[in-house]
Amino acid sequence: MIEILLITNKGDITTDFVVSKLTSLRVAFYRLNTEEIGKSVQVSLTVNNGHFYLYDISKGIAINLCEVKSVYFRRPEIHVTNNTLTSGQKEFIKAELLYTLEGIYRILGNAFWISNVYDIRNAENKLFQLILAKELGFEIPNSIISNHPKQVEAFYSENNSLCIIKPIKSGLVGTNNEEGVIFTSKVEINKQNLERTRECPIYLQNLIEKQADIRVTIVGTKLFPAFIHSQANEEARVDWRKTDEILEYSQISLPLDLVKRCQALTKKLNLNFAAIDFVLDQLGNYIFLEINPNGQWAWIEKQLNFKISDEIASLLVEKIS
Amino acid sequence: MKPLIFDFEIERTEHNSVVSYIYDEQQSLNVYQANGTTKPFIDLCADDLNLATQTRVIGENSDASFELSELGTKTKIGGEKEDLHDMLLELKTKTFSTAEKDD
Numbered sequence: 001m002i003e004i005l006l007i008t009n010k011g012d013i014t015t016d017f018v019v020s021k022l023t024s025l026r027v028a029f030y031r032l033n034t035e036e037i038g039k040s041v042q043v044s045l046t047v048n049n050g051h052f053y054l055y056d057i058s059k060g061i062a063i064n065l066c067e068v069k070s071v072y073f074r075r076p077e078i079h080v081t082n083n084t085l086t087s088g089q090k091e092f093i094k095a096e097l098l099y100t101l102e103g104i105y106r107i108l109g110n111a112f113w114i115s116n117v118y119d120i121r122n123a124e125n126k127l128f129q130l131i132l133a134k135e136l137g138f139e140i141p142n143s144i145i146s147n148h149p150k151q152v153e154a155f156y157s158e159n160n161s162l163c164i165i166k167p168i169k170s171g172l173v174g175t176n177n178e179e180g181v182i183f184t185s186k187v188e189i190n191k192q193n194l195e196r197t198r199e200c201p202i203y204l205q206n207l208i209e210k211q212a213d214i215r216v217t218i219v220g221t222k223l224f225p226a227f228i229h230s231q232a233n234e235e236a237r238v239d240w241r242k243t244d245e246i247l248e249y250s251q252i253s254l255p256l257d258l259v260k261r262c263q264a265l266t267k268k269l270n271l272n273f274a275a276i277d278f279v280l281d282q283l284g285n286y287i288f289l290e291i292n293p294n295g296q297w298a299w300i301e302k303q304l305n306f307k308i309s310d311e312i313a314s315l316l317v318e319k320i321s
Numbered sequence: 322m323k324p325l326i327f328d329f330e331i332e333r334t335e336h337n338s339v340v341s342y343i344y345d346e347q348q349s350l351n352v353y354q355a356n357g358t359t360k361p362f363i364d365l366c367a368d369d370l371n372l373a374t375q376t377r378v379i380g381e382n383s384d385a386s387f388e389l390s391e392l393g394t395k396t397k398i399g400g401e402k403e404d405l406h407d408m409l410l411e412l413k414t415k416t417f418s419t420a421e422k423d424d
Contacts, residue, residue, distance in 0.1 A: 006349075016350040016363045023348070031349040040346075058346050165329060173330050185329045193325050200324035298363075 002063050003320040004029035005108070008074035010036075014298040015074050021313035027320075030056070030063050034076035037097055045103060052107050065104065070316040071113045073120065074294065076101060112319035114219070114272040114312060115293060123269040123293040126168060126203070130288075132268060136261050138288035141205035141279075149194045152202065156189040159206040163187055164238060168203045184239040208287060213240045214278040216254065217297050218271075219311040221263050226300050227252040227280070249303045258286055265291060272315065 004022065008015045010033045022029045032054065037043060040058040044051065045065075052065040078097045080090045105117050113119075123129070127145055134140050144155045145168060156163055165187040173180035186207060189197075213228040229248035230240035236247055254262075266274045275295030279287045301308045342353040342362040351362040 010344040011351070013351060013362060016361060019348070019350045020361060020363060029349075033344075165326065167326065173327075179333070180330045181333050182326060182329050183331070187325075187329075193328070196322050196325040199322065200326055202324075202326055 001067055002028050002030045003067055003069040004316050005068045006031045006072045007076050009033050009077040012075045017298050017309035018072055018312050021309045027317050035079040065107050068108055068111050070319045071108055071111045072316055073113055073117050119270040120293040126290055129291050133288040136264055138261055139285055140288050143205045145201050145203045147198050147201040149197055152197050153194055155204055162207040163204045164207050166203050183242045186238055208279045209282045211280045214280050216262055216276040217308055218266050218274045220272055220315050222311055223259055224306040224308055225252050225254050226304055251304050
């Protein structure tokens with residue numbers, strides 16, 4: 001009987017870490033690579049008799065969704081590659097597949113999730129995150145999202161003309177991952193470019209002089225805090241993700257009140273996993289930047305020998321015992 | 322008029338491919354071949370990587386393969402093999418990706 005389901009795509013290396021742990025624990029699980037629906041994976045969802053099954057043709061197995069007790073939600077993808085279809089027909093098929101997948105999420109609604117897809121979506125809005133973080137007592141940067149040129153100009157001036165600009169949603173530009181990317185960057189607002197803030201709201205924050213960036217990965221209530229030596233690398237100083245070079249990382253201990261706030265934040269958002277980013281400023285203040293409800297973690301596990309995948313696997317297994 | 326935010330868009334660059342890996346249905350994870358054996362990609366070790374840089378491994382030109390693209394001439398880490406391994410993994414698991422991709 002398969003009681004653990006991993007929802008992702010084939011290329012998701014991060015899920016490989018969890019697979020490896022579950023395999024070593026000799027626990028039955030199924031990795032649903034959603035792009036395989038329509039290829040090696042078939043679904044049969046019969047409402048009348050509650051017969052909700054996945055069939056993996058390549059493995060020759062059937063998964064009863066009603067028996068699934070734990071779900072690890074990572075990176076589902078849908079690919080429609082049938083070149084005999086028009087683009088409109090491809091879009092139609094894509095929507096049909098997505099809605100089938102949404103139905104599967106609903107069927108799995110009573111299972112334990114890391115984390116539930118609807119909670120992840122709810123937590124993703126950065127403005128909402130900042131409002132919530134402020135309510136919970138985190139220090140946050142001076143922040144504005146605006147397409148009102150005068151307000152933008154005033155904010156910039158109030159922050160000594162030292163601001164960063166960052167995307168409101170995601171840094172990816174275009175539907176293809178390779179097209180373009182926007183990192184957090186230092187910005188200069190002037191008379192020439194101010195008018196170019198009208199069409200699309202911009203997200204500005206005051207530029208904080210850093211000691212370091214802090215990435216706190218949380219699984220359940222367990223924290224894995226990492227000190228990222230971003231200031232030692234010129235390209236990583238404003239946004240540590242920007243560099244292709246390996247950064248130096250260290251394990252750190254967080255102040256107890258900050259630990260409790262992180263736990264309170266994930267609890268408030270009903271998340272069983274999160275990656276929270278802070279700036280550690282020159283005065284030793286931890287300033288909340290954002291919470292990534294389904295963020296990346298495998299590289300930092302490797303760098304700092306964190307037991308993140310063990311913790312994820314343990315939580316998944318705990319719920320089936 | 323170009324919205325201001327696009328002043329900060331940079332192209333995501335593709336570098337020379339060093340290692341290819343392929344999804345193994347039976348193990349439910351990605352693997353690569355080195356020294357005649359198949360190993361999980363996440364267990365990639367420095368010696369295997371060294372070999373992989375000399376001879377490309379499995380899955381090339383296959384729809385099922387995923388090329389791991391970095392290094393090549395852009396690498397700034399020279400011959401440090403441990404660093405090389407860390408870098409491969411870091412780039413693959415740190416960088417941007419969409420939470421739910423539908424195309």
